[in-house]
Amino acid sequence: MKSWKHLLTGALAMAILAGCGNDEPVGPDPVTPDEQQSLYMNVGVALPSARGTRSQTDSEGNSTGGTEVGKDYENTVKTLLLVLSRNDDKYVAHTLVTGLNTGNKTTITTTAAFKRTDVQKFYDADGKLPENRNKIHVYAFCNPTAELTQLFEGLNSSNDDGSWVNTACKVLEGTTSQHTEIWEPGSFLMSNAAIAEKTIPDTFQEWVVKYTSEASPFELSGKNNGGINNDGAIKVERSVARLDFKDGSPTQDRTYPIGIGEDEGTMKVELVRMALVNMSNEFYYLRRVSDDGLAADAVLCGQETDANYVVDTDAAFKEAIVLSSIAGIGQLKDHFNFRLFDDNGEINDNTRKQWYSERIVDVLENEEDNDEGWKPAAKSDYRIWRYVTENTIPTPEKRQVSGLSTGIIFKGKLKAGDNLETKHEDLYKAISGTFTQSSDGYTYEIQGKHYPILFEYKGTLYVGWNNEVVKKAQEEYATDTNSELYKAAMENNENGNPNTLYQALVAARNTTNEEKALTAFRKAATTAGFTLYQASDDGDGITDGAHDGVGYYFYYYYWNRHNDNQLPGTMGTMEFGTVRNNVYKLAVTNIRKLGHPRISDNDPDPTDPEDPDENGDLFITVSVEVLPWVVRENNIEF
Structure with missing residues (x-):
């Protein structure tokens, strides 16, 4: 991930967490009146400006190096959950800062209140830390779910084993809705993009002596007068990915000429609908990577490279699932929204009702992406379609298959092209009814x-x-x-x-x-x-009148591409997947033939599931930098 290089600096005074003035200590040891004074730590959040421009693509023109600053509502932080842990990630303390509203500001700084006795318990009975224990991890969750916040209310340093870092977020969309607020405008869930290791005082007494005023909090993201330097913002990333779409047809009308030799252009394919399938229903709040995409030896908040895998919550399931069996296919409903297949591994009109489907003309009316700075102009005109959850596939590469990969299905309609009536009258009459x-x-x-x-x-x-x-x-x-x-x-x-x-x-x-x-x-x-x-009627079962009439319809299957190895027919590491904080820009640029028939029984090669794709009184200040979206531009040909 690349840090946004055009950050502006500034400070935004924030209200202290409601109830932070509660001076009554909690814990087994009595405290003196002096010790009842609040202790403060400073936290800052650095956000990219939505009014900035994209960085350029890399030297070879690959858009995987490009970035998209994002909209104001994709960058806004309203609530901030801060978690302190030991360097082995066992829980120390947490706090929730509310009432934030960063809007379009690039940097915010707020003072957070921690429960004093939680921090004190981190120190030994003599109030000191053993050697090397003054290094802690700081985790920042922007706009956290209520479920995640409640998790920490039951934790303390004596009952936590560090497993909280493996907590997952369950997202359900459709007939049942859960946690879809993670991509609501102004409330995007974000979390650490890297481990933030910070240094704290060696003695608890130092907190009491030096940081008893809100005006002089302990800096977790800056330099402290006592000599501790915690310079560096906590980098966070959005927990979801975004799909953008634009009309990539030659005449900008979603229509593509097809035909071979003398018949070239006599037929056309009009794309009329697009549907999201196989969106994962769970992801880790904190990203992790490993050499094979499995949980063993995964590195928490590790950086993705071209040789490792982002680990999914159900990586072991994906590695072991037998998709050739009905029993295996039936398990997919526990892992995905908008499944491509039904419980029998089939695709039919009823199956398609469980997809997330929209007419493309409606998608093209959506809000434009932030395309300032893109050159050439052909890279502009994308529209924000929707947000999706992370879905990655472990090694070996053969597990990148249609039953597991997030995909976009395009529905095409056959239309008459140039001179079709003259050259192929029967076909012209068939298309025209x-x-x-x-x-x-x-x-x-x-x-x-x-x-x-x-x-x-x-x-x-x-x-x-x-x-x-x-x-x-x-x-x-x-x-x-x-x-x-x-x-x-x-x-x-x-x-x-x-x-x-x-x-x-x-x-x-x-x-x-x-x-x-x-x-x-x-x-x-x-x-x-x-x-x-x-032929069929696109309006069957549709009561709002928004359909494309009677005609010959068919489908094209596209599996979301994350890392393109430029080797057709050979899948590489993380080539197909969907990863948080990435924008996937999709444009169908060419269609050579008709797609899969609407009726699966009419297809000699139907798509198969195995086809390869608290209130408190300690205050900390932390800077949290939201990384820009990483852009991956995918031109699609069928």
Whole structure:
């Protein structure tokens, strides 16, 4: 992570925590009246300015080195939870500073009240510290959840073993909501980006003598008159990631020309919806890294490199889960919001209702990101889509799979392109809903219009079966008896002859046997390698009128890319994942073909889950620097 280099300095006087004047000591030892005076420590929070500019990308133009300052509401701190621990992270004391409102200020400094006896218990009976015990860790949680704050209310130095650092935040979004306030404007949850080791006085008496005035608190982020130098702000980072999106189509209308050779541009794909899937429902309050992404030997608040992994709360589960079994698939509901698959490992219309889906035209109306300073201008025009939780995958790389990785699913619609009516009249009529039903062909009716099944085989799209596929297969066979199309369309296979089954389907049209005949034909066709596209109404089940009508729809699957190793087909360390305090800028820049069919049974290669992707009276001052978002720009091609 890079520190923002354009910090401004300043001070903001803050109200003392309500109740901090309670001078009655708590603990087994009596205190004298002099000892009842409050002890103070100073804490500061340094925030990046939302009015600044992005830093440049690295020397090679890679956006992983770029930063995004963020919006004011992404930087604001209203409440600050400070935790002091021994250098082995066993609890010492904590306090909650409320009433903050940093707004667009770049630096805040506040005085925090700690419970005096908690700090005193850190010292031996003689009021002194053993050698090397004067080094403590300071943790800062900005805008903490109530659950996290309550955790510390039950802790004391005698009952804590340091395991509090492994506390996780559970986030549920959908029919049940929990902790979604962590990304509400002005209340973004933040926590340490690195361990903050600070030095405190060697004797408790020094606190009493030197730091009894709010005007002269002990500095945890600066120089003290007594010689202790704690210079350096506590760096914090946001606990969530952000997804930005822009229209990357050639004509800025979400539409992409497709077609091969002479047919290039005769068809178009319009992206109409985008959906978030597999958003993790839990993450550690404090980030940690390890060599393999597993918890053993993880380094708390360690820095991510190009050779290590950010550790997730369910790393062991992800390593061991058997996604090829129904039992394994069923466990995913305990780990993810917006699961890609249902409990049977399938994707259908009901499954898609559990995704987080929006129309792209609505996404493009969202607030612009902070794109000042980006060059060239092509890097601008991103819109803030939404925030997501951290989701990382442990080694080996094969665990980066569709059942576990956070993804974005794009819904496309087939449209007529240039000269399609002239070159391929039947396809034009199919797309426009003016196709005429024939006696030897199979069509189905939607809103009074007839639509044939479209068949794709090795890059060629056929309208109907008898009219196109069989004719083409027979033509190829006349000149090449090894024609793969002929074998696929005409020869028997383990599920029967597709051509014969198609004729049975035509005969069963408008009878009680139609669905059974259609199922048999589709199975045979997909087994032979054909992809089938059937038209549908995008408005089915939608009551607000916001839909894209009837047409041929399909889906493109994109797994969020964190570190691009620039090696297509070879996954690298942390290549696919979602990591806190990163902005993922997404733009679909190219589409070459139709996507996965809406109906999974029409897909010869359907997506599979294993497819690889307190009140108190001690006061401390701490500076907390919120690091800017790390930008990762992902141009997507299908």
